Amino acid sequence: MRSIIVAAVFAILPSLSFADPLPSWNNTETKQAILEFVEATTTPGSERYLDPAARIATFDNDGNLWAEQPVYFQLIYALDKAKAMVAADPSLEEKSPGMKAAADGDMQALLADGHKGLLEVMAMSHSGMTTEEFKDEVDKWLETTKHPVTGRRYDEMIYQPMLELLTYLRDKGYKTYIVSGGGIDFIRVFSERAYGIPSEQVVGSSIKATFVVSEGDADTVKSPELFFIDDKEGKPVAINHHIGRRPVIASGNSDGDLQMMQYATRGGRNALAILLHHTDADREWAYDKGSKVGGLDKALEEANQRGWVVIDMKADWRTVFPWELQNR
Amino acid sequence: MRSIIVAAVFAILPSLSFADPLPSWNNTETKQAILEFVEATTTPGSERYLDPAARIATFDNDGNLWAEQPVYFQLIYALDKAKAMVAADPSLEEKSPGMKAAADGDMQALLADGHKGLLEVMAMSHSGMTTEEFKDEVDKWLETTKHPVTGRRYDEMIYQPMLELLTYLRDKGYKTYIVSGGGIDFIRVFSERAYGIPSEQVVGSSIKATFVVSEGDADTVKSPELFFIDDKEGKPVAINHHIGRRPVIASGNSDGDLQMMQYATRGGRNALAILLHHTDADREWAYDKGSKVGGLDKALEEANQRGWVVIDMKADWRTVFPWELQNR
Numbered sequence: 200m201r202s203i204i205v206a207a208v209f210a211i212l213p214s215l216s217f218a219d220p221l222p223s224w225n226n227t228e229t230k231q232a233i234l235e236f237v238e239a240t241t242t243p244g245s246e247r248y249l250d251p252a253a254r255i256a257t258f259d260n261d262g263n264l265w266a267e268q269p270v271y272f273q274l275i276y277a278l279d280k281a282k283a284m285v286a287a288d289p290s291l292e293e294k295s296p297g298m299k300a301a302a303d304g305d306m307q308a309l310l311a312d313g314h315k316g317l318l319e320v321m322a323m324s325h326s327g328m329t330t331e332e333f334k335d336e337v338d339k340w341l342e343t344t345k346h347p348v349t350g351r352r353y354d355e356m357i358y359q360p361m362l363e364l365l366t367y368l369r370d371k372g373y374k375t376y377i378v379s380g381g382g383i384d385f386i387r388v389f390s391e392r393a394y395g396i397p398s399e400q401v402v403g404s405s406i407k408a409t410f411v412v413s414e415g416d417a418d419t420v421k422s423p424e425l426f427f428i429d430d431k432e433g434k435p436v437a438i439n440h441h442i443g444r445r446p447v448i449a450s451g452n453s454d455g456d457l458q459m460m461q462y463a464t465r466g467g468r469n470a471l472a473i474l475l476h477h478t479d480a481d482r483e484w485a486y487d488k489g490s491k492v493g494g495l496d497k498a499l500e501e502a503n504q505r506g507w508v509v510i511d512m513k514a515d516w517r518t519v520f521p522w523e524l525q526n527r
Numbered sequence: 528m529r530s531i532i533v534a535a536v537f538a539i540l541p542s543l544s545f546a547d548p549l550p551s552w553n554n555t556e557t558k559q560a561i562l563e564f565v566e567a568t569t570t571p572g573s574e575r576y577l578d579p580a581a582r583i584a585t586f587d588n589d590g591n592l593w594a595e596q597p598v599y600f601q602l603i604y605a606l607d608k609a610k611a612m613v614a615a616d617p618s619l620e621e622k623s624p625g626m627k628a629a630a631d632g633d634m635q636a637l638l639a640d641g642h643k644g645l646l647e648v649m650a651m652s653h654s655g656m657t658t659e660e661f662k663d664e665v666d667k668w669l670e671t672t673k674h675p676v677t678g679r680r681y682d683e684m685i686y687q688p689m690l691e692l693l694t695y696l697r698d699k700g701y702k703t704y705i706v707s708g709g710g711i712d713f714i715r716v717f718s719e720r721a722y723g724i725p726s727e728q729v730v731g732s733s734i735k736a737t738f739v740v741s742e743g744d745a746d747t748v749k750s751p752e753l754f755f756i757d758d759k760e761g762k763p764v765a766i767n768h769h770i771g772r773r774p775v776i777a778s779g780n781s782d783g784d785l786q787m788m789q790y791a792t793r794g795g796r797n798a799l800a801i802l803l804h805h806t807d808a809d810r811e812w813a814y815d816k817g818s819k820v821g822g823l824d825k826a827l828e829e830a831n832q833r834g835w836v837v838i839d840m841k842a843d844w845r846t847v848f849p850w851e852l853q854n855r
Contacts, residue, residue: 252719252725330767383768383771384771398771398772399702399769399771399772405768408767409760409764410760410761410764410790412793415793415794416794417763417786417794418790419764419767419790436736439736440733440754441727441769442727443726443727444726458745462738462740462746462747465741465745466744
C-alpha cells in the first residue's frame with residue numbers, strides 16, 4: 200500500500216512545483232497571470248501549448264531589466280567618455296560643440312537644436328575603435344563607476360524579480376532575448392553575467408561597423424554613422440531580422456516597447472505582453488507619462504484596454520534590487 | 528577482476544568515439560584536420576580547449592551547404608515569381624523593364640547596365656508582402672519546383688558531408704550558424720528542416736522591412752529597398768552584429784567568404800577556416816576562378832598560403848548528395 204502511495208506521489212511530481220520560481224514577486228494577480236501563461240504554454244496537452252522552438256521571450260532593457268534613472272546609463276557612459284577624450288585631446292572642444300558641452304557638463308547645450316550635441320557625443324564616444332576595444336572600455340567603466348543615487352555599480356541595478364522571471368522562463372524552455380533601444384555592443388558587455396543572456400540573444404540599436412584587415416589581424420571597427428535604431432517600430436523589425444520568429448512573451452516598460460507588444464499579441468495570438476509600471480518612489484522611482492526617460496502613456500492605455508499584464512512595481516514586487524536580499 | 532575491467536572500460540568510454548561522425552568523408556588529411564581541431568577545442572584539459580560559449584561555427588550557404596549551379600537558387604525563385612507576377616498583371620511589363628526581361632527569359636537584358644534589371648526583379652519579387660507571406664510563398668515554390676539538371680527539389684540538393692559536419696559540431700557543443708550572401712528570410716524557410724539550423728541562427732542579406740499595425744493584426748512588411756549585403760566585408764560585420772562573437776570555425780567556398788575566414792583566423796587565433804573547392808564535374812560541378820557563380824580565386828590562394836583546410840570535393844567526399852545513400 201505504501202509503495203502505491205509513493206508511486207502515486209512520484210507520478211504527479213512533474214506537474215507540481217515545490218519551490219516558488221518567483222519568490223520576489225508578491226502573490227498578486229500579476230504573478231498569477233504570468234505563471235498561468237507560462238504553465239499553459241509549456242505543459243504538453245494544454246490548449247495553449249507551444250513547441251520549444253516557438254518559445255521566444257523578448258525583454259526591453261532600460262527600465263525593464265535594469266534601472267534607467269536619473270538618465271539612461273549608457274548616456275552617462277558617453278558623457279564620461281567624452282570628458283576623458285577632451286581631457287586627452289583638448290582640441291576636440293574646438294572641433295565639436297557637443298564634446299565641449301559634454302566636457303562642461305552643459306546638458307542644456309547638449310539637448311538644444313534637436314539633441315544635436317548629444318548625438319555628436321554618442322557618435323564620437325562610441326566609434327573609432329574595434330568592437331572588442333569598445334567592449335573592454337565599457338567593462339572597465341562598469342567596474343569603476345557608481346550610480347549617483349544608490350552608490351551601486353550600474354550592473355547591480357538590475358531587478359531581482361525580472362532575474363527570477365528570466366530564469367523561470369529558461370527553465371521552462373523559453374529562449375530569452377534582450378530587445379533594447381540601447382546599444383547592442385554596450386549591452387553585450389554585461390548581459391551574460393547580469394542576466395544570463397548570451398551575446399547572440401541581445402538585439403539593440405547600433406552604429407555602422409567596417410571590416411579592417413591587416414597582415415596580422417582582422418577586426419570590425421565602429422564608425423560614427425547610425426545603422427539601426429531599435430526603438431518603437433524598430434523593435435518588431437529588429438526581432439524579425441535577428442530572430443525570424445514572433446515573440447510569444449514581450450516585456451517592456453515604456454512607449455518605446457508598445458510596437459513589440461503589438462507584434463507579439465495582435466491578431467488574437469497565443470501570447471503575453473507584460474508592461475512594467477514604475478510606481479515605487481521609495482524603493483526605485485515613480486514615473487510614467489511625460490517622463491524624459493522611459494515615458495509611458497500609450498502603452499499603458501493599450502495595456503489596460505487589451506488586458507495585458509501590468510506590473511505595479513510597488514504592489515507586485517516584494518524585492519526590487521538583488522542587494523536587498525543580502526540584508527534579510 | 529572482470530568487474531574491474533568492465534569499470535575501466537566504462538571509465539574511458541566518454542573519450543572514445545565508436546561511430547565515425549563523418550562517414551561520407553574519405554579518410555584523407557582534410558577529414559583528419561577537421562576531427563583534430565574539433566576534438567582539441569572540446570576536450571577539457573586540451574591546450575586549444577574552448578568554453579562552450581565560444582564554440583561558434585559559421586557556414587556560408589550557396590555552394591557550401593547546398594549547390595549553386597547553374598545559378599543561385601534564390602535567383603531562379605525571383606525569376607519564377609516575376610513571371611507569375613507579370614502573368615497576373617501584364618501592365619508590370621510596361622512599368623518595369625526588368626520584369627519584362629524576366630517574363631521573356633531574357634538574361635542578357637537582365638544583366639545589362641550593371642545588373643539593373645536583375646536588381647529590379649529581386650526587389651519587386653521579394654517585397655510588398657508580409658515576411659510571413661513571403662516565407663509561405665517560398666515554401667510552396669520549394670515544394671513544387673525541381674532543379675533543371677538533377678530533377679531534385681532544391682532543398683534536397685544539400686551536401687551530405689556538410690550535414691554530418693553540422694551534426695558532429697552540434698554534438699560537440701558548437702552552435703552552428705549560416706552566414707550567407709543569400710536572403711535571410713529565404714534561407715529561414717528551409718534551414719531548420721534541411722540543416723537543423725534554427726531561424727535565429729541564420730544571418731543573410733536583407734531588404735528593409737516596416738512595421739504595419741492595424742486593429743486586428745501587426746506585421747513586418749518587406750520593402751523593395753536594400754538593407755544589408757551579407758557578402759565579403761559584410762560577413763564579419765554581420766557576424767559581429769548578430770552573434771557578437773568571433774567564429775572559431777568559418778566555412779565557405781568562394782571569395783565572398785574570404786573576409787569571414789580572415790576574421791576567424793587572423794591574429795594567430797585558435798580557429799579553423801574550411802574552404803570547399805568544387806572539383807567534381809561528375810557528381811556535382813567543377814568551378815573556381817572566373818565562375819560567375821561562386822567565383823573562387825583569392826580565398827584559395829590565401830587558404831594555400833596560410834594552411835587552411837581545403838576540401839577537394841572529388842577526393843575528400845565519398846558522398847555528395849543525400850539521395851546517393853538511398854541507392855546503397
